Amino acid sequence: MGILSGIARYLRLLGGLAVYTLNRELAFRGNFLVKVSVEVIWLAILIAFYRVVFARTSTVAGWDEPQYLFFVGCFFALNGLIEMLFLENCNEFAELVRTGDLDGLLLKPIDEQFLITCRRIDWGTAPNVLMGSAVMGIALANAGWQPDLLRIATFLVTFVCGTAIAYGFMLMLTSISVWMVRNQSLMEMWWLFSSLARYPKEIFSGPWAEPLGAFFTYCVPILVVVNVPANAMVRVLDGPMVALTIAATVLLLWASRRFFHYALRSYRSASS
Amino acid sequence: MSIIEVDGLTKTYQVAQKKEGVLGALRGLYRREYREVHAVERIHFRIEPGEMVAFLGPNGAGKTTTLKMLSGLIYPTAGQARVLGYVPWERADVFRRQFALVMGQKNQLWWDLPAADSFQLLREIYAIPPAEFKSTLDELTGLLGVEKLTRQAVRELSLGERMKMELIAALLHRPRLLLLDEPTIGLDVVAQGMIQKCLRDYHARRGVTTLLTSHYMRDVEALCDRVIVINHGHLVYDGPLSRIVERFSETKLIRLQFEAEAPDDLGRFGEVVRRDGPFAEVKVGRSQVAAVLAAVLDRHSVADVSVEEPPLEEVIARVFEEARASHDAA
Numbered sequence: 001m002g003i004l005s006g007i008a009r010y011l012r013l014l015g016g017l018a019v020y021t022l023n024r025e026l027a028f029r030g031n032f033l034v035k036v037s038v039e040v041i042w043l044a045i046l047i048a049f050y051r052v053v054f055a056r057t058s059t060v061a062g063w064d065e066p067q068y069l070f071f072v073g074c075f076f077a078l079n080g081l082i083e084m085l086f087l088e089n090c091n092e093f094a095e096l097v098r099t100g101d102l103d104g105l106l107l108k109p110i111d112e113q114f115l116i117t118c119r120r121i122d123w124g125t126a127p128n129v130l131m132g133s134a135v136m137g138i139a140l141a142n143a144g145w146q147p148d149l150l151r152i153a154t155f156l157v158t159f160v161c162g163t164a165i166a167y168g169f170m171l172m173l174t175s176i177s178v179w180m181v182r183n184q185s186l187m188e189m190w191w192l193f194s195s196l197a198r199y200p201k202e203i204f205s206g207p208w209a210e211p212l213g214a215f216f217t218y219c220v221p222i223l224v225v226v227n228v229p230a231n232a233m234v235r236v237l238d239g240p241m242v243a244l245t246i247a248a249t250v251l252l253l254w255a256s257r258r259f260f261h262y263a264l265r266s267y268r269s270a271s272s
Numbered sequence: 273m274s275i276i277e278v279d280g281l282t283k284t285y286q287v288a289q290k291k292e293g294v295l296g297a298l299r300g301l302y303r304r305e306y307r308e309v310h311a312v313e314r315i316h317f318r319i320e321p322g323e324m325v326a327f328l329g330p331n332g333a334g335k336t337t338t339l340k341m342l343s344g345l346i347y348p349t350a351g352q353a354r355v356l357g358y359v360p361w362e363r364a365d366v367f368r369r370q371f372a373l374v375m376g377q378k379n380q381l382w383w384d385l386p387a388a389d390s391f392q393l394l395r396e397i398y399a400i401p402p403a404e405f406k407s408t409l410d411e412l413t414g415l416l417g418v419e420k421l422t423r424q425a426v427r428e429l430s431l432g433e434r435m436k437m438e439l440i441a442a443l444l445h446r447p448r449l450l451l452l453d454e455p456t457i458g459l460d461v462v463a464q465g466m467i468q469k470c471l472r473d474y475h476a477r478r479g480v481t482t483l484l485t486s487h488y489m490r491d492v493e494a495l496c497d498r499v500i501v502i503n504h505g506h507l508v509y510d511g512p513l514s515r516i517v518e519r520f521s522e523t524k525l526i527r528l529q530f531e532a533e534a535p536d537d538l539g540r541f542g543e544v545v546r547r548d549g550p551f552a553e554v555k556v557g558r559s560q561v562a563a564v565l566a567a568v569l570d571r572h573s574v575a576d577v578s579v580e581e582p583p584l585e586e587v588i589a590r591v592f593e594e595a596r597a598s599h600d601a602a
Contacts, residue, residue, distance in 0.1 A: 009399065012396060013396050013397065016392070016393055016396045017393070020382065020385060020389055020393060023385060023389065024382070024384050024385060027384055027385075027425075028384075100378065101378065103340070103345050103373070103375070103378060104378065104379075104380040106344070106345055106363065107343060107344075107345070107368060107372075107373055107380075108368065108397050108398075109365040109366070109367075109368035109369040109397065109398060110365065110397050112363070265347055267345070267346060268285065268346060269340050269345045269346050
């Protein structure tokens with residue numbers, strides 16, 4: 001099978017899975033509406049909070065209000081995309097291991113990583129991507145931003161890289177479930193991850209915080225996930241940071257895939 | 273070329289031993305003890321194209337573990353296996369496209385959606401051409417009599433209906449090898465019969481090689497000519513179903529119907545299993561059947577007589593007992 005036809009097949013499958021999960025979500029409309037409402041309220045609270053902050057100061061860690069609003073929108077869209085595509089699937093992985101229901105997925109003639117991490121689309125978080133995009137659009141309009149093709153291209157590439165980095169970390173945390181069987185720590189770890197990613201890296205200043213910021217930029221590159229695309233679009237187009245983000249993406253996707261397959265070798269398949 | 277080749281396949285698990293009480297649980301946090309469980313030990317067998325083979329053994333014998341290794345779900349501790357010419361645990365797509373594993377206690381269909389939606393998704397996953405998909409689906413729904421149920425949510429189907437849908441899902445891509453793990457567990461006699469008939473008919477049409485585990489001997493008698501028996505991870509019998517009865521059963525059952533009340537001296541010929549009015553059943557040694565029949569017919573007026581093999585359940589139970597005794601002795 002050629003690479004292009006392979007990609008086309010997986011895109012078709014992703015489309016099929018998206019339709020089936022939408023049918024499933026809509027079979028439980030009440031649950032769907034509650035999830036969407038919670039996310040709308042959460043974004044409203046977040047924006048209200050930052051408006052209060054910027055009513056008292058003109059910049060936070062060097063970011064002015066439209067720039068910061070763009071950062072918040074970028075985080076919201078990226079986080080929403082990850083939650084929509086991967087979080088529920090990864091969170092269910094431990095349960096699949098515990099019950100042995102993973103068997104059914106491993107038997108299918110398709111990439112295991114794709115099927116396990118993409119089989120369900122969480123449509124309840126899909127509006128977050130739209131809301132985040134809308135907030136970014138509003139922020140750009142407020143800043144009087146002029147279209148710049150290089151910035152747009154860099155933003156898109158690094159936004160995809162940020163999503164892939166987050167996915168890579170999530171896949172590694174998920175893989176541990178094969179040994180732990182119960183892995184409730186995944187959600188806690190994801191909360192920690194998103195808590196770190198949601199702030200500009202400039203807040204890590206001072207003798208204690210700076211090494212921590214460097215650690216989460218160069219060793220465990222969580223801080224680049226939102227900072228680099230947001231910076232590229234509304235602040236500094238930092239070539240080395242963009243290169244670091246792309247390199248980290250390639251490395252992390254490769255390492256997380258290897259680790260996932262290594263973990264699957266230890267799968268014991270719960271007794272029937 | 274054999275469809276399945278198994279050479280010295282072995283699977284050993286390390287099972288954590290939990291200590292009793294809170295102190296035991298706390299101790300387990302820093303020092304955990306493990307026990308080795310030998311689920312499968314150095315088994316060898318071959319299965320040829322088109323065979324329907326029963327894989328039998330008591331609970332915990334290693335049947336399901338073997339099926340899981342043959343389908344590539346788990347890695348063996350030692351030994352080799354080739355299934356359809358592939359090493360199963362490498363899980364090549366081309367291998368997985370050619371077999372199906374049906375587990376009676378697990379389902380692969382989407383619980384909240386109609387089975388038809390899951391079938392469509394499987395069509396995409398297995399890249400089944402639309403015309404082939406339609407003809408296979410029509411054939412299978414017809415065989416199982418579930419044409420009108422495919423648009424009903426799976427969770428609203430009865431257990432028997434769900435199992436039929438699982439079987440359809442497993443056969444949609446026309447596998448060359450079918451691994452069945454307790455496919456009729458929990459089903460009523462009618463549903464069991466229907467599943468057996470579907471499997472028999474499908475085998476006759478497509479010649480699919482089948483390896484079946486089941487605790488229901490009706491499944492085995494209805495479907496398989498060959499039996500492999502495993503116990504405590506060891507292979508204890510591999511041969512024709514008919515010969516397992518000869519080898520492991522020393523007796524036959526003589527059913528008699530007398531002209532008058534059944535006589536009370538039948539105990540001299542063998543073990544009297546039943547005596548009720550003119551009817552009697554006597555279990556006698558295989559080599560003594562002719563002599564016993566001659567003696568009974570000589571002494572009494574007999575209206576009807578038949579000689580039968582003991583029920584397969586009884587024979588298999590004897591196989592398991594013998595295997596257990598030799599394992600304990602070892």
